[in-house]
Amino acid sequence: MIVLFMIAPWNFAITFGSGVRKLENRLGCLVAFASVAACAPGETNRTDIVVFAAVSLTEVVGDIAQIVETANPDLRVRTNFAGSQQLALQIAQGAQADVFATADERWMDFLIEGGFARVKRPFAANRLVVITRKGLTFRDMAEPGTSIIVGADVVPVGHYTRRVFSRIAAASDYGPDFARALSRNVVSEEDNVRAVLAKVLLGEADAGFVYETDVQGLHNQAYHVVPIPAQVNLSAQYFIARTADANDVGAEAFMQVLTAPAGQSVLRTRGFSPI
């Protein structure tokens, strides 16, 4: 290999006429050789673990990834965050992933039934809250003129939101009129929960239905978090699984950390409830 590297620049110089006697050509060969040698792989080969995770897990996965990489220097975690529905469809269309973490069971089951993922495990729970302009209460959400942003029904948070609306319709304190008024106030359906949050915080809408964990530690002059009454709220279940063609060592390493005390503590710090 090295001999080839050394010969090549010399051939180059000879072909182009002036031969290797000229000083410029010899220096040129040296530079060429050095740059080629520098490109040779110097790092040790690291195995990638590709994690596709719901966007509400951004910080959690980041923390877990650090723990995994510190404990296993030969592993490197690569992440892809989007709405769970987008990730599930990407995997079904052939995207390479080792671990898949969803914010609801629908999309996990979709992949398992299609044979793209194996053995799902619940690992965390979350709740919905409303982020709204300061001064608005939960009852104000049904006032005409209040603009609400939710996730589309295909998105876990959007589906949970619609289930909350159904529970509001069935609750004696609120009733179907309240739920209908809420639906009328919806002005946009986003494709992931962080897009909902972003649009609301930009000041364009009065309120948005997001996860409790997304607004944890929010310090905003104009917006505050309003809890959803316990009798109509529900628990969002997060699931994790390895994909059918996962790198087992990497996937297992990641999932072990997540379910170990270290991982559970990360989840609790970020506002999730452990399972």
Add this chain to the structure above:
Amino acid sequence: MSHADKNDRWFRFGLWTGCGLLVAFLTLPLASLVLSVRPATLLAQLRQPPVLDALKLSLITSIAASGIVVLLGLPTAYWLATRDFRGKRFVETLVYLPMVLPPTVAGFALLLAFGRAGLTGDALAFVGLRLPFSTLGVVVAQVFMSAPFFVAPTRAAFLSLDPKYRQTAATLRSSEAYTFWRVVLPLTAPSIVAAAGMCWARALGEFGATITFAGNMPGRTQTMPLAVYMALQSDFDGAIALSLVLVVVSISLLLALQFTSSGLFGQTTTRVTR
């Protein structure tokens, strides 16, 4: 064979290969789309309310947007074609910017300008206008992104008009307005129609700025491209049906424009003398 003939053969070979590769690359996705359709489900899909809503909304907003662009773009193109002034290059760059600006960036900028919390938010609210999440907001996003597609070719059409027509009109003491309406416009009409067609096509296909600025609400702001995007995340058959409709509309538009007197891109072949 002579040296020249051999070079020509290689040249033609290169032309064919390059052209063939590009055409094949451009045709394959369209062919795949057509081949993935299941005729039985296609008609059923096209009758679904969300699909019909999206189609109606797309047509109304894109035609409205094109109308606005033509109204405002004609004076702009004429101004840029006939006047020279300090800072002209800067103005030109501004007018053509949406052509190269990533649509999502444009949508975000529109929010910062015309959003409720934006620069003109209060002024708009005073007049009773609330642009984000409204159908009018969709039109605004489409106007922003498609304007350069009208102004650029229209200006080129004005520039390519033989100056002798305007000079002759001037010697006959016609005012600039009269010259514009009676001489310039009729002569450049085919090119302007083609430019309006391009603008409409761009408005019809507008996605990034729309979803960021106007949001995504079936019936109100969910145009066809947005409906396809959402359908891709849940219902493939619906996505295929919607995509096909968009493709058919776009192809029909381009074909129709190709058969106008000047075609879409003017002359299509140059005579090459050997």
